[in-house]
Amino acid sequence: xxxxxxxxxxxxxxxxxxxxxxxxxxxxxxxxxxxxxxxxxxxxxxxxxxxxxxxxxxxxxxxxxxxxxxxxxxxxxxxxxxxxxxxxxxxxxxxxxxxxxxxxxxxxxxxxxxxxxxxxxxxxxxxxxxxxxxxxxxxxxxxxxxxxxxxxxxxxxxxxxxxxxxxxxxxxxxxxxxxxxxxxxxxxxxxxxxxxxxxxxxxxxxxxxxxxxxxxxxxxxxxxxxxxxxxxxxxxxxxxxxxxxxxxxxxxxxxxxxxxxxxxxxxxxxxxxxxxxxxxxxxxxxxxxxxxxxxxxxxxxxxxxxxxxxxxxxxxxxxxxxxxxxxxxxxxxxxxxxxxxxxxxxxxxxx
Ligand code: TXA
Ligand code: MG
Numbered sequence: 001x002x003x004x005x006x007x008x009x010x011x012x013x014x015x016x017x018x019x020x021x022x023x024x025x026x027x028x029x030x031x032x033x034x035x036x037x038x039x040x041x042x043x044x045x046x047x048x049x050x051x052x053x054x055x056x057x058x059x060x061x062x063x064x065x066x067x068x069x070x071x072x073x074x075x076x077x078x079x080x081x082x083x084x085x086x087x088x089x090x091x092x093x094x095x096x097x098x099x100x101x102x103x104x105x106x107x108x109x110x111x112x113x114x115x116x117x118x119x120x121x122x123x124x125x126x127x128x129x130x131x132x133x134x135x136x137x138x139x140x141x142x143x144x145x146x147x148x149x150x151x152x153x154x155x156x157x158x159x160x161x162x163x164x165x166x167x168x169x170x171x172x173x174x175x176x177x178x179x180x181x182x183x184x185x186x187x188x189x190x191x192x193x194x195x196x197x198x199x200x201x202x203x204x205x206x207x208x209x210x211x212x213x214x215x216x217x218x219x220x221x222x223x224x225x226x227x228x229x230x231x232x233x234x235x236x237x238x239x240x241x242x243x244x245x246x247x248x249x250x251x252x253x254x255x256x257x258x259x260x261x262x263x264x265x266x267x268x269x270x271x272x273x274x275x276x277x278x279x280x281x282x283x284x285x286x287x288x289x290x291x292x293x294x295x296x297x298x299x300x301x302x303x304x305x306x307x308x309x310x311x312x313x314x315x316x317x318x319x320x321x322x323x324x325x326x327x328x329x330x331x332x333x334x335x336x337x338x339x340x341x342x343x344x345x346x347x348x349x350x351x
Contacts, residue, residue: 001167003158008032008175011130013137019173020137027170028052030147030161031134033126034179035099035201036154036307037161038067038144039169040134043077046111049143053113055168057150064114064143065101065122065184069135077123077141078104085191087211094210097127099180099201103188114143124184130175146183153236153307153342156181160311181304182334187215199334201303217333235341238310240272240318242343246325246336251350256322257281263320272318274302274309288318299326303335310342 002022004015023029026048029040039056041048043066053060066077071092083104091100106114106121115121123141126132135142146154149164158174185200187207194207194215207215245256256273263271264285272288273279276298282289290313292298292305313321325347328336340347 001169002171003174004171005174006130009129011133011173011175013133015173016130016133017137019171020134020139022170023134023142024138024140026051028055029134029171029173030155030158030165030169031131031144031173032128032158032175032178033067033131033144034128035126035183036156036178036181037147037158038126038131038142039147039161039165040067040142040144042138043111043114043141043143044109046113049111049113052143052145055165056145056148058145059150060113061116063116063118063122064145065124065186066110066114067131067135067142067144068123068125069132071096071125073125073135073141074104074123075107077107077110077121079107080105083190085189087191087194087213088189090210090212091187091189091194091207095202095206096125097132098125099127099184100124100207101184101186101198103186103197110141111143120188122186128175128179130173134173151235151237153238153310154183156304156307160308163311177304177308179304181306181308182338185334189213199337201331201334203330204333205330236307236310236338237342237344238314238321240313240321241346242310242321242323242339243346243348244323244325244336244339244343245348245350246327247350252324253279253281255348255350256324259322260285260287263322266320269319270317271320271322272313272316274306274321274323276324288313288316299331299335302326303331306335306338 041052101122101124147161155161156178180201185202186198188195204215274290292301326332
C-alpha cells in the first residue's frame with residue numbers, strides 16, 4: 001500500500017498524480033476531505049465500487065456519495081438538467097465547494113452499486129485542496145463513503161484510516177486532520193422544499209436562507225422504505241456504552257455527575273467524560289476527562305474532535321462514555337444526530 005504525506009493546502013502535484021493514477025485504474029485510495037476521510041473509488045468502475053463495499057463491510061443497499069472536483073463536473077454524475085432549479089443553483093453557488101451533498105437524478109455511467117436500486121445519486125464537491133486536486137487529476141467522479149469500517153466512528157485523521165484498514169488499501173493520502181469532523185449535510189432540493197436526509201455542517205437554517213424554500217428534516221415513516229438507507233444502521237459507535245446529556249448548564253452538570261457516579265459503581269467500569277471544560281466532580285471521581293480543543297465554540301470543537309475522541313477512548317479501554325451534548329439546533333443538529341446514534345438513543349435532556 002502506498003502512503004503519501006502531503007501538505008493539506010499545497011499538496012505535491014507529483015504525489016497527487018500518483019494517487020490519482022491508482023484511483024483511476026480501480027485502486028481504492030483514502031483521502032482527506034473537509035469533513036472526514038473518504039474511501040475513494042472510481043465511480044464509473046463497478047468492480048472498484050464493489051471493493052469499497054467489501055472493505056468496509058457496508059450493507060449493499062446503502063448508497064455512496066459521488067465527489068467531484070468542480071461544479072462543472074456535475075454532468076458526469078447527474079443526468080439531464082430538469083432538477084437544476086433556482087433553489088439548487090443557489091445552494092451550489094453558496095455551499096460548493098463545501099459540506100453539502102445534493103441528491104440528483106443519476107447519470108447512467110455511474111456504477112450501479114453506488115446507487116443500489118435508486119434512480120438518484122448523492123453528489124458533493126468537497127472543500128479540501130487535496131480532495132479536489134486528486135479528483136481533478138483522476139478526471140473521473142469519485143465514489144467515497146467515510147473511510148471507516150461500517151459501524152465504527154468516521155476517521156478524521158489518516159491514523160484512524162490505518163487503524164481500520166491496515167495495509168488493505170491501494171493507497172492513503174495523508175493530509176492531516178479534517179477541519180469539520182462531522183459528515184456533509186445530505187439534502188434533496190426542489191422548487192418546493194429541501195428535505196434533509198442527514199444533518200451536517202451546513203445547517204437547516206443556512207439551507208433555508210440560501211435556497212428560499214423551507215427545509216425539513218426527513219423522518220422515516222413506519223412501514224415505508226427508508227429513503228436514505230444510511231439512516232437505519234447503527235453507526236458512529238465505539239465499543240463503550242455512550243450516554244449524552246444536554247440542556248440547562250447547571251442541570252447538565254448535576255445530572256452528569258450523578259450518572260458518572262452510577263457508572264463508576266459498576267464492576268469493572270472505566271468511565272470517560274467529554275466536557276466543554278474540566279469539572280471538579282470529574283477529578284474527584286478520578287474519571288478520564290476529554291475536553292475537545294482547538295478553535296471555535298464548543299459545538300464546533302466537539303464536531304471536529306468527537307470521532308477521534310470516541311476512537312481514543314476505545315483504545316484507553318473506557319467502558320462508559322458520558323458526553324456533554326449541545327442543543328440540537330444549527331450545527332448542533334448534526335452533532336447530536338451522530339451522538340444519538342453512537343449512544344443508541346441514550347440522549348437525555350437535563351432540566
Ligand atoms: O462528508 C461526507 O459526506 C463524507 C466524505 C467522505 O465526503 N462521506 C460520507 O459518506 O459520509 P457515507 O457513505 O458515510 O454516507 C453517505 C450518506 C448515507 O447516509 C447515504 O444513505 C446517503 O448519504 N445517500 C447517498 N446517496 C443517497 C441517495 N441517492 N439518496 C439518499 N441518500 C443517499
Ligand atoms: Mg459513513
